Amino acid sequence: MNWLPIEVSSAIALAVAMQALMWMRAMRSVGRAAPDTSSVDGAAAEDCRRVHSAHCGPCRAIKPMVERLQLSHRDLISVDIAQQVDLARKFSVARTPSFVLVEGDFVRWVLLGGQTERKLVARLQGA
Structure with a gap:
């Protein structure tokens, strides 16, 4: 029996499932109270919009934007x-x-x- 198609299908299914779980985890945080970001946002602490990104290849690519x-x-x-790291965990960054x-101290999107x-x-x- 040729196991290659089964292994490839399993790998694809696992990748899709992991992406779906990350998306679901992120969407669960919408509407929840936002963690305190005053340690990193300084002057923006009183304003309403905050966008957080992490350090990675795609992050470096969008940094100029x-x-x-x-x-x-x-x-x-x-x-x-x-x-x-603690702030990322509190925001459920996956x-x-x-x-x-x-x-307004809540995650909107x-x-x-x-x-x-x-x-x-x-x-x-x-927004």
Whole structure:
């Protein structure tokens, strides 16, 4: 019996299941009280929009975009989860980069993975 198709199918199913679990974990945090971010966001602590991303290959790729957006959204912050592990756990970050909008001390939405500037701006303006 040829096991290769079964092994490949199992690997694909496992990858899809892991992605689905990460997405479900992130969506469970929507509507929950946001953890205290004052240790990393400084001046943005009183503002309503906060976007958090982690340090990874895709994160480094979108870093220039986030820095450009920070010029017009001073309450936009970036968090390196390698340095802020506890904060990442409190936000249930399971995939990087992750974008989290905190408004009124509650998580309003979560975006997983790299985002285009247009999509991120639309989400920030729609908040």
